[in-house]
Amino acid sequence: MFACLALAAPLIPATAHAAPLTAPLLPASGLVLSVQPEMGTLSTTQLNCEPAGGLHRNAEMACDQLLPVEGDFRRLEETGAMCTMELNPTKATLRGKWRSKRIDFQQVFSNPCVLRAYTGKVFDF
Template identity: 85%
Template sequence: MARTRLLFACLALAAPLVPATAQAAPLTALLPASGLTLSVQPERGTPSTTQLNCEPAGGAHRHARQACDQLMPVEGDFRKLREAGAMCTMELNPTKATLRGKWRAKRIDFQQVYSNPCVLRANTGKVFDF
């Protein structure tokens, strides 16, 4: 009984030593506002997948900042992107592009097949250029 009282007395004395300003940041402040999983699967070639986070830009995408910068003005709708001056050959290599995740509070689940990887990049800017 005496040990319990001593323990509570020590805890009561130590409590004011803990700074009042030491608060954990809310979990939502640590998560990116947008997180997307991107996949490219050419009929002939190696499939690849990456993660793109925006606000703040990051993830494994090698052009994360540029891709996020292109997605901001179109509110995450990468179908509104076009690579200015892009020229592609007429090679037939059907390439499936898949995008899943969230853009701000909106869920995204999209899949489309392009005639070849160049046409994919020409139509989606830096988003699928990883």
């Protein structure tokens, strides 16, 4: 009887070792951006960086611009765009987490075109 059990043992498949569970890759930075022109509608979106994503339509380009300035859109270089002198004060807000620090930036631009000229793709959503 023991001989039968010894022969049957090799026929039982070995149990595969389970791979260790890993947490999903979370973005290093998660931001909520909003644009509020005085004469216009509030627009808001979410931007994640490292890896780029979220609801922002230009997420990869926006993250590429924010990485060298550590998430501080006020340090972005002007794009050189030509804008009219229309007065439509437009508030840009960026809140959330940039890597390990909390950020909360706001700035008012004279109109939406000037906002885009100074912030590139970051507020182009």
